[in-house]
Amino acid sequence: MADLRPLASLSLTLVHYNPLDPISYFCAWLALVPQALCIVYVTLIWSTREIEILLMFIGQMACEAVNFALKRSLKEERPKQMHGKGYGMPSSHAQFVAFFSASLTLFLLFRHVPKPPSHSHTPLSLVSRIGLSALSLACAGLVAWSRAYLNYHTKKQIIVGFEGGLLFAVLWFLLTMILRRNGHLEWLLEQNALRLFRMRDMVVEEDLCQAGWEKWESKKIANSASVNSGKDPVIREKVDLGENKSSLK
Structure with missing residues:
Protein backbone atom coordinates (compact mmCIF):
# COMPACT_ATOMS: atom_id res chain seq x y z
CA MET A 1 0.00 0.00 0.00
CA ALA A 2 1.36 3.40 -0.97
CA ASP A 3 2.47 5.77 1.76
CA LEU A 4 -0.25 8.45 1.99
CA ARG A 5 1.51 10.68 4.49
CA PRO A 6 1.72 14.31 3.27
CA LEU A 7 5.09 15.55 2.11
CA ALA A 8 6.91 18.35 3.88
CA SER A 9 8.66 21.27 2.21
CA LEU A 10 12.05 22.86 2.89
CA SER A 11 11.10 26.52 3.17
CA LEU A 12 14.53 28.17 3.45
CA THR A 13 13.91 30.14 0.27
CA LEU A 14 10.10 29.99 0.13
CA VAL A 15 8.59 33.50 0.17
CA HIS A 16 4.92 34.43 -0.23
CA TYR A 17 4.34 37.67 -2.14
CA ASN A 18 1.79 39.38 -4.38
CA PRO A 19 2.82 38.78 -8.02
CA LEU A 20 0.82 41.83 -9.12
CA ASP A 21 2.74 44.17 -6.81
CA ASP A 207 42.75 46.31 4.40
CA LEU A 208 43.28 42.87 2.88
CA CYS A 209 42.35 44.05 -0.60
CA GLN A 210 44.74 46.99 -0.33
CA ALA A 211 47.51 44.79 1.08
CA GLY A 212 47.20 42.40 -1.85
CA TRP A 213 47.27 45.32 -4.28
CA GLU A 214 50.43 46.73 -2.65
CA LYS A 215 52.15 43.36 -2.99
CA TRP A 216 51.18 43.25 -6.65
CA GLU A 217 52.46 46.80 -7.21
CA SER A 218 55.76 45.96 -5.49
CA LYS A 219 56.16 42.90 -7.70
CA LYS A 220 55.55 44.96 -10.84
CA ILE A 221 58.10 47.56 -9.75
CA ALA A 222 60.67 44.83 -9.05
CA ASN A 223 60.04 43.21 -12.44
CA SER A 224 60.26 46.57 -14.18
CA ALA A 225 63.57 47.32 -12.48
CA SER A 226 64.92 43.92 -13.56
CA VAL A 227 63.91 44.52 -17.17
CA ASN A 228 65.46 48.00 -17.19
CA SER A 229 68.71 46.57 -15.84
CA GLY A 230 68.84 44.17 -18.79
CA LYS A 231 67.96 41.01 -16.90
CA ASP A 232 64.80 39.10 -17.53
CA PRO A 233 63.21 38.27 -14.14
CA VAL A 234 62.41 34.69 -15.18
CA ILE A 235 65.98 34.03 -16.37
CA ARG A 236 67.37 35.66 -13.23
CA GLU A 237 65.20 33.42 -11.10
CA LYS A 238 66.51 30.32 -12.90
CA VAL A 239 70.09 31.53 -12.44
CA ASP A 240 69.47 32.10 -8.73
CA LEU A 241 68.05 28.59 -8.41
CA GLY A 242 71.07 27.16 -10.19
CA GLU A 243 73.43 29.00 -7.87
CA ASN A 244 71.54 27.73 -4.85
CA LYS A 245 71.78 24.14 -6.11
CA SER A 246 75.51 24.54 -6.71
CA SER A 247 76.04 25.83 -3.20
CA LEU A 248 74.22 22.83 -1.79
CA LYS A 249 76.49 20.29 -3.55
Missing part, protein backbone atom coordinates in the same frame (compact mmCIF):
# COMPACT_ATOMS: atom_id res chain seq x y z
CA PRO A 22 6.32 45.06 -7.89
CA ILE A 23 7.16 46.27 -4.37
CA SER A 24 6.03 42.93 -2.97
CA TYR A 25 8.26 41.19 -5.53
CA PHE A 26 11.22 43.35 -4.45
CA CYS A 27 10.50 42.54 -0.80
CA ALA A 28 10.51 38.84 -1.67
CA TRP A 29 14.11 39.20 -2.85
CA LEU A 30 14.98 41.09 0.34
CA ALA A 31 13.75 38.07 2.28
CA LEU A 32 16.74 36.14 0.90
CA VAL A 33 19.32 38.56 2.34
CA PRO A 34 20.11 36.38 5.42
CA GLN A 35 20.81 33.37 3.22
CA ALA A 36 23.02 35.50 0.98
CA LEU A 37 24.92 36.84 3.99
CA CYS A 38 25.59 33.29 5.20
CA ILE A 39 27.16 32.53 1.82
CA VAL A 40 29.24 35.71 2.13
CA TYR A 41 30.37 34.70 5.63
CA VAL A 42 31.52 31.24 4.55
CA THR A 43 33.22 32.57 1.42
CA LEU A 44 35.15 35.22 3.35
CA ILE A 45 36.15 32.80 6.11
CA TRP A 46 37.48 30.31 3.58
CA SER A 47 39.25 32.87 1.36
CA THR A 48 40.76 35.13 4.04
CA ARG A 49 41.08 32.77 7.05
CA GLU A 50 40.46 35.80 9.30
CA ILE A 51 39.53 35.00 12.90
CA GLU A 52 37.56 38.27 13.17
CA ILE A 53 35.15 37.15 10.44
CA LEU A 54 34.86 33.70 12.01
CA LEU A 55 34.01 35.25 15.39
CA MET A 56 31.39 37.46 13.77
CA PHE A 57 29.82 34.42 12.09
CA ILE A 58 29.78 32.50 15.37
CA GLY A 59 28.04 35.47 16.98
CA GLN A 60 25.55 35.57 14.11
CA MET A 61 24.66 31.91 14.63
CA ALA A 62 24.40 32.42 18.40
CA CYS A 63 22.01 35.31 17.74
CA GLU A 64 19.91 32.99 15.57
CA ALA A 65 19.87 30.40 18.35
CA VAL A 66 18.57 33.03 20.78
CA ASN A 67 15.84 33.97 18.30
CA PHE A 68 14.90 30.31 17.91
CA ALA A 69 14.55 29.93 21.68
CA LEU A 70 12.57 33.16 22.07
CA LYS A 71 10.07 32.22 19.39
CA ARG A 72 9.33 28.91 21.05
CA SER A 73 9.05 30.42 24.50
CA LEU A 74 6.89 33.44 23.58
CA LYS A 75 4.79 31.53 21.01
CA GLU A 76 3.28 34.65 19.46
CA GLU A 77 1.50 34.00 16.16
CA ARG A 78 2.22 35.75 12.90
CA PRO A 79 -0.29 38.23 11.38
CA LYS A 80 -3.58 36.67 10.31
CA GLN A 81 -2.93 37.57 6.66
CA MET A 82 0.01 35.14 6.61
CA HIS A 83 -0.79 31.44 6.46
CA GLY A 84 2.79 30.28 6.97
CA LYS A 85 3.79 28.09 9.87
CA GLY A 86 5.99 29.11 12.78
CA TYR A 87 5.87 31.81 15.41
CA GLY A 88 6.49 35.48 14.72
CA MET A 89 7.96 37.01 17.90
CA PRO A 90 10.64 38.20 17.42
CA SER A 91 11.32 38.56 13.68
CA SER A 92 14.36 36.44 12.82
CA HIS A 93 15.04 38.42 9.63
CA ALA A 94 15.07 41.72 11.52
CA GLN A 95 17.28 40.27 14.26
CA PHE A 96 19.68 38.73 11.72
CA VAL A 97 20.29 41.88 9.67
CA ALA A 98 20.39 44.09 12.78
CA PHE A 99 23.17 41.95 14.25
CA PHE A 100 25.11 41.97 10.99
CA SER A 101 24.88 45.71 10.38
CA ALA A 102 25.63 46.59 14.01
CA SER A 103 28.61 44.22 14.13
CA LEU A 104 29.99 45.65 10.90
CA THR A 105 29.52 49.19 12.21
CA LEU A 106 31.24 48.43 15.52
CA PHE A 107 34.16 46.84 13.70
CA LEU A 108 34.61 49.67 11.19
CA LEU A 109 34.31 52.49 13.71
CA PHE A 110 35.86 51.07 16.88
CA ARG A 111 38.00 47.99 16.18
CA HIS A 112 39.52 48.58 12.76
CA VAL A 113 42.69 50.64 13.18
CA PRO A 114 44.17 51.18 9.71
CA LYS A 115 47.86 51.76 9.23
CA PRO A 116 48.96 55.36 8.57
CA PRO A 117 48.97 56.41 4.89
CA SER A 118 52.12 56.18 2.81
CA HIS A 119 53.11 56.72 -0.84
CA SER A 120 51.78 53.25 -1.71
CA HIS A 121 49.04 52.86 0.88
CA THR A 122 45.74 54.72 1.24
CA PRO A 123 43.75 53.43 4.24
CA LEU A 124 39.98 53.47 4.40
CA SER A 125 39.11 56.94 5.69
CA LEU A 126 36.81 57.57 8.64
CA VAL A 127 34.27 59.17 6.31
CA SER A 128 34.26 56.03 4.14
CA ARG A 129 33.82 53.81 7.18
CA ILE A 130 30.94 55.95 8.45
CA GLY A 131 29.36 55.79 5.00
CA LEU A 132 29.64 51.99 4.85
CA SER A 133 28.17 51.72 8.33
CA ALA A 134 25.23 53.97 7.44
CA LEU A 135 24.63 51.98 4.25
CA SER A 136 24.58 48.66 6.11
CA LEU A 137 22.16 50.01 8.73
CA ALA A 138 19.90 51.42 6.01
CA CYS A 139 19.86 48.07 4.19
CA ALA A 140 19.05 46.31 7.47
CA GLY A 141 16.15 48.68 8.02
CA LEU A 142 14.90 47.98 4.50
CA VAL A 143 14.94 44.22 5.08
CA ALA A 144 13.11 44.66 8.39
CA TRP A 145 10.47 46.89 6.75
CA SER A 146 9.92 44.30 4.01
CA ARG A 147 8.80 41.74 6.59
CA ALA A 148 5.87 43.97 7.55
CA TYR A 149 5.05 44.72 3.92
CA LEU A 150 4.84 41.00 3.15
CA ASN A 151 2.68 40.47 6.27
CA TYR A 152 5.13 38.00 7.78
CA HIS A 153 5.38 39.97 11.03
CA THR A 154 3.68 42.72 12.98
CA LYS A 155 5.52 45.99 13.57
CA LYS A 156 6.03 45.01 17.20
CA GLN A 157 7.63 41.70 16.24
CA ILE A 158 9.97 43.49 13.84
CA ILE A 159 10.96 46.19 16.34
CA VAL A 160 11.67 43.62 19.06
CA GLY A 161 13.71 41.52 16.64
CA PHE A 162 15.71 44.52 15.41
CA GLU A 163 16.41 45.76 18.93
CA GLY A 164 17.37 42.25 19.98
CA GLY A 165 19.86 41.99 17.12
CA LEU A 166 21.42 45.35 18.00
CA LEU A 167 21.71 44.42 21.68
CA PHE A 168 23.23 41.02 20.94
CA ALA A 169 25.74 42.62 18.55
CA VAL A 170 26.93 45.00 21.27
CA LEU A 171 27.22 42.20 23.83
CA TRP A 172 29.11 40.00 21.37
CA PHE A 173 31.45 42.86 20.50
CA LEU A 174 32.22 43.38 24.19
CA LEU A 175 32.84 39.66 24.67
CA THR A 176 35.30 39.49 21.76
CA MET A 177 36.97 42.67 23.06
CA ILE A 178 37.56 40.93 26.40
CA LEU A 179 38.97 37.89 24.57
CA ARG A 180 41.42 40.15 22.76
CA ARG A 181 42.52 42.15 25.80
CA ASN A 182 43.05 39.07 27.97
CA GLY A 183 45.14 37.34 25.31
CA HIS A 184 42.68 34.48 24.85
CA LEU A 185 42.31 35.16 21.13
CA GLU A 186 46.06 35.05 20.63
CA TRP A 187 46.13 31.75 22.54
CA LEU A 188 43.36 30.34 20.35
CA LEU A 189 45.26 31.23 17.19
CA GLU A 190 48.20 29.15 18.43
CA GLN A 191 46.12 26.00 18.79
CA ASN A 192 46.73 23.22 16.29
CA ALA A 193 43.19 23.24 14.90
CA LEU A 194 43.33 26.92 13.95
CA ARG A 195 46.91 26.69 12.74
CA LEU A 196 45.90 23.79 10.52
CA PHE A 197 43.39 26.06 8.77
CA ARG A 198 45.91 28.96 8.69
CA MET A 199 43.66 31.26 10.71
CA ARG A 200 45.08 34.74 11.28
CA ASP A 201 44.20 38.16 12.72
CA MET A 202 45.23 40.82 10.22
CA VAL A 203 42.03 42.55 9.15
CA VAL A 204 41.94 44.64 12.33
CA GLU A 205 44.89 46.69 11.04
CA GLU A 206 45.06 45.88 7.34
Whole structure:
Protein backbone atom coordinates (compact mmCIF):
# COMPACT_ATOMS: atom_id res chain seq x y z
CA MET A 1 0.00 0.00 0.00
CA ALA A 2 1.36 3.40 -0.97
CA ASP A 3 2.47 5.77 1.76
CA LEU A 4 -0.25 8.45 1.99
CA ARG A 5 1.51 10.68 4.49
CA PRO A 6 1.72 14.31 3.27
CA LEU A 7 5.09 15.55 2.11
CA ALA A 8 6.91 18.35 3.88
CA SER A 9 8.66 21.27 2.21
CA LEU A 10 12.05 22.86 2.89
CA SER A 11 11.10 26.52 3.17
CA LEU A 12 14.53 28.17 3.45
CA THR A 13 13.91 30.14 0.27
CA LEU A 14 10.10 29.99 0.13
CA VAL A 15 8.59 33.50 0.17
CA HIS A 16 4.92 34.43 -0.23
CA TYR A 17 4.34 37.67 -2.14
CA ASN A 18 1.79 39.38 -4.38
CA PRO A 19 2.82 38.78 -8.02
CA LEU A 20 0.82 41.83 -9.12
CA ASP A 21 2.74 44.17 -6.81
CA PRO A 22 6.32 45.06 -7.89
CA ILE A 23 7.16 46.27 -4.37
CA SER A 24 6.03 42.93 -2.97
CA TYR A 25 8.26 41.19 -5.53
CA PHE A 26 11.22 43.35 -4.45
CA CYS A 27 10.50 42.54 -0.80
CA ALA A 28 10.51 38.84 -1.67
CA TRP A 29 14.11 39.20 -2.85
CA LEU A 30 14.98 41.09 0.34
CA ALA A 31 13.75 38.07 2.28
CA LEU A 32 16.74 36.14 0.90
CA VAL A 33 19.32 38.56 2.34
CA PRO A 34 20.11 36.38 5.42
CA GLN A 35 20.81 33.37 3.22
CA ALA A 36 23.02 35.50 0.98
CA LEU A 37 24.92 36.84 3.99
CA CYS A 38 25.59 33.29 5.20
CA ILE A 39 27.16 32.53 1.82
CA VAL A 40 29.24 35.71 2.13
CA TYR A 41 30.37 34.70 5.63
CA VAL A 42 31.52 31.24 4.55
CA THR A 43 33.22 32.57 1.42
CA LEU A 44 35.15 35.22 3.35
CA ILE A 45 36.15 32.80 6.11
CA TRP A 46 37.48 30.31 3.58
CA SER A 47 39.25 32.87 1.36
CA THR A 48 40.76 35.13 4.04
CA ARG A 49 41.08 32.77 7.05
CA GLU A 50 40.46 35.80 9.30
CA ILE A 51 39.53 35.00 12.90
CA GLU A 52 37.56 38.27 13.17
CA ILE A 53 35.15 37.15 10.44
CA LEU A 54 34.86 33.70 12.01
CA LEU A 55 34.01 35.25 15.39
CA MET A 56 31.39 37.46 13.77
CA PHE A 57 29.82 34.42 12.09
CA ILE A 58 29.78 32.50 15.37
CA GLY A 59 28.04 35.47 16.98
CA GLN A 60 25.55 35.57 14.11
CA MET A 61 24.66 31.91 14.63
CA ALA A 62 24.40 32.42 18.40
CA CYS A 63 22.01 35.31 17.74
CA GLU A 64 19.91 32.99 15.57
CA ALA A 65 19.87 30.40 18.35
CA VAL A 66 18.57 33.03 20.78
CA ASN A 67 15.84 33.97 18.30
CA PHE A 68 14.90 30.31 17.91
CA ALA A 69 14.55 29.93 21.68
CA LEU A 70 12.57 33.16 22.07
CA LYS A 71 10.07 32.22 19.39
CA ARG A 72 9.33 28.91 21.05
CA SER A 73 9.05 30.42 24.50
CA LEU A 74 6.89 33.44 23.58
CA LYS A 75 4.79 31.53 21.01
CA GLU A 76 3.28 34.65 19.46
CA GLU A 77 1.50 34.00 16.16
CA ARG A 78 2.22 35.75 12.90
CA PRO A 79 -0.29 38.23 11.38
CA LYS A 80 -3.58 36.67 10.31
CA GLN A 81 -2.93 37.57 6.66
CA MET A 82 0.01 35.14 6.61
CA HIS A 83 -0.79 31.44 6.46
CA GLY A 84 2.79 30.28 6.97
CA LYS A 85 3.79 28.09 9.87
CA GLY A 86 5.99 29.11 12.78
CA TYR A 87 5.87 31.81 15.41
CA GLY A 88 6.49 35.48 14.72
CA MET A 89 7.96 37.01 17.90
CA PRO A 90 10.64 38.20 17.42
CA SER A 91 11.32 38.56 13.68
CA SER A 92 14.36 36.44 12.82
CA HIS A 93 15.04 38.42 9.63
CA ALA A 94 15.07 41.72 11.52
CA GLN A 95 17.28 40.27 14.26
CA PHE A 96 19.68 38.73 11.72
CA VAL A 97 20.29 41.88 9.67
CA ALA A 98 20.39 44.09 12.78
CA PHE A 99 23.17 41.95 14.25
CA PHE A 100 25.11 41.97 10.99
CA SER A 101 24.88 45.71 10.38
CA ALA A 102 25.63 46.59 14.01
CA SER A 103 28.61 44.22 14.13
CA LEU A 104 29.99 45.65 10.90
CA THR A 105 29.52 49.19 12.21
CA LEU A 106 31.24 48.43 15.52
CA PHE A 107 34.16 46.84 13.70
CA LEU A 108 34.61 49.67 11.19
CA LEU A 109 34.31 52.49 13.71
CA PHE A 110 35.86 51.07 16.88
CA ARG A 111 38.00 47.99 16.18
CA HIS A 112 39.52 48.58 12.76
CA VAL A 113 42.69 50.64 13.18
CA PRO A 114 44.17 51.18 9.71
CA LYS A 115 47.86 51.76 9.23
CA PRO A 116 48.96 55.36 8.57
CA PRO A 117 48.97 56.41 4.89
CA SER A 118 52.12 56.18 2.81
CA HIS A 119 53.11 56.72 -0.84
CA SER A 120 51.78 53.25 -1.71
CA HIS A 121 49.04 52.86 0.88
CA THR A 122 45.74 54.72 1.24
CA PRO A 123 43.75 53.43 4.24
CA LEU A 124 39.98 53.47 4.40
CA SER A 125 39.11 56.94 5.69
CA LEU A 126 36.81 57.57 8.64
CA VAL A 127 34.27 59.17 6.31
CA SER A 128 34.26 56.03 4.14
CA ARG A 129 33.82 53.81 7.18
CA ILE A 130 30.94 55.95 8.45
CA GLY A 131 29.36 55.79 5.00
CA LEU A 132 29.64 51.99 4.85
CA SER A 133 28.17 51.72 8.33
CA ALA A 134 25.23 53.97 7.44
CA LEU A 135 24.63 51.98 4.25
CA SER A 136 24.58 48.66 6.11
CA LEU A 137 22.16 50.01 8.73
CA ALA A 138 19.90 51.42 6.01
CA CYS A 139 19.86 48.07 4.19
CA ALA A 140 19.05 46.31 7.47
CA GLY A 141 16.15 48.68 8.02
CA LEU A 142 14.90 47.98 4.50
CA VAL A 143 14.94 44.22 5.08
CA ALA A 144 13.11 44.66 8.39
CA TRP A 145 10.47 46.89 6.75
CA SER A 146 9.92 44.30 4.01
CA ARG A 147 8.80 41.74 6.59
CA ALA A 148 5.87 43.97 7.55
CA TYR A 149 5.05 44.72 3.92
CA LEU A 150 4.84 41.00 3.15
CA ASN A 151 2.68 40.47 6.27
CA TYR A 152 5.13 38.00 7.78
CA HIS A 153 5.38 39.97 11.03
CA THR A 154 3.68 42.72 12.98
CA LYS A 155 5.52 45.99 13.57
CA LYS A 156 6.03 45.01 17.20
CA GLN A 157 7.63 41.70 16.24
CA ILE A 158 9.97 43.49 13.84
CA ILE A 159 10.96 46.19 16.34
CA VAL A 160 11.67 43.62 19.06
CA GLY A 161 13.71 41.52 16.64
CA PHE A 162 15.71 44.52 15.41
CA GLU A 163 16.41 45.76 18.93
CA GLY A 164 17.37 42.25 19.98
CA GLY A 165 19.86 41.99 17.12
CA LEU A 166 21.42 45.35 18.00
CA LEU A 167 21.71 44.42 21.68
CA PHE A 168 23.23 41.02 20.94
CA ALA A 169 25.74 42.62 18.55
CA VAL A 170 26.93 45.00 21.27
CA LEU A 171 27.22 42.20 23.83
CA TRP A 172 29.11 40.00 21.37
CA PHE A 173 31.45 42.86 20.50
CA LEU A 174 32.22 43.38 24.19
CA LEU A 175 32.84 39.66 24.67
CA THR A 176 35.30 39.49 21.76
CA MET A 177 36.97 42.67 23.06
CA ILE A 178 37.56 40.93 26.40
CA LEU A 179 38.97 37.89 24.57
CA ARG A 180 41.42 40.15 22.76
CA ARG A 181 42.52 42.15 25.80
CA ASN A 182 43.05 39.07 27.97
CA GLY A 183 45.14 37.34 25.31
CA HIS A 184 42.68 34.48 24.85
CA LEU A 185 42.31 35.16 21.13
CA GLU A 186 46.06 35.05 20.63
CA TRP A 187 46.13 31.75 22.54
CA LEU A 188 43.36 30.34 20.35
CA LEU A 189 45.26 31.23 17.19
CA GLU A 190 48.20 29.15 18.43
CA GLN A 191 46.12 26.00 18.79
CA ASN A 192 46.73 23.22 16.29
CA ALA A 193 43.19 23.24 14.90
CA LEU A 194 43.33 26.92 13.95
CA ARG A 195 46.91 26.69 12.74
CA LEU A 196 45.90 23.79 10.52
CA PHE A 197 43.39 26.06 8.77
CA ARG A 198 45.91 28.96 8.69
CA MET A 199 43.66 31.26 10.71
CA ARG A 200 45.08 34.74 11.28
CA ASP A 201 44.20 38.16 12.72
CA MET A 202 45.23 40.82 10.22
CA VAL A 203 42.03 42.55 9.15
CA VAL A 204 41.94 44.64 12.33
CA GLU A 205 44.89 46.69 11.04
CA GLU A 206 45.06 45.88 7.34
CA ASP A 207 42.75 46.31 4.40
CA LEU A 208 43.28 42.87 2.88
CA CYS A 209 42.35 44.05 -0.60
CA GLN A 210 44.74 46.99 -0.33
CA ALA A 211 47.51 44.79 1.08
CA GLY A 212 47.20 42.40 -1.85
CA TRP A 213 47.27 45.32 -4.28
CA GLU A 214 50.43 46.73 -2.65
CA LYS A 215 52.15 43.36 -2.99
CA TRP A 216 51.18 43.25 -6.65
CA GLU A 217 52.46 46.80 -7.21
CA SER A 218 55.76 45.96 -5.49
CA LYS A 219 56.16 42.90 -7.70
CA LYS A 220 55.55 44.96 -10.84
CA ILE A 221 58.10 47.56 -9.75
CA ALA A 222 60.67 44.83 -9.05
CA ASN A 223 60.04 43.21 -12.44
CA SER A 224 60.26 46.57 -14.18
CA ALA A 225 63.57 47.32 -12.48
CA SER A 226 64.92 43.92 -13.56
CA VAL A 227 63.91 44.52 -17.17
CA ASN A 228 65.46 48.00 -17.19
CA SER A 229 68.71 46.57 -15.84
CA GLY A 230 68.84 44.17 -18.79
CA LYS A 231 67.96 41.01 -16.90
CA ASP A 232 64.80 39.10 -17.53
CA PRO A 233 63.21 38.27 -14.14
CA VAL A 234 62.41 34.69 -15.18
CA ILE A 235 65.98 34.03 -16.37
CA ARG A 236 67.37 35.66 -13.23
CA GLU A 237 65.20 33.42 -11.10
CA LYS A 238 66.51 30.32 -12.90
CA VAL A 239 70.09 31.53 -12.44
CA ASP A 240 69.47 32.10 -8.73
CA LEU A 241 68.05 28.59 -8.41
CA GLY A 242 71.07 27.16 -10.19
CA GLU A 243 73.43 29.00 -7.87
CA ASN A 244 71.54 27.73 -4.85
CA LYS A 245 71.78 24.14 -6.11
CA SER A 246 75.51 24.54 -6.71
CA SER A 247 76.04 25.83 -3.20
CA LEU A 248 74.22 22.83 -1.79
CA LYS A 249 76.49 20.29 -3.55
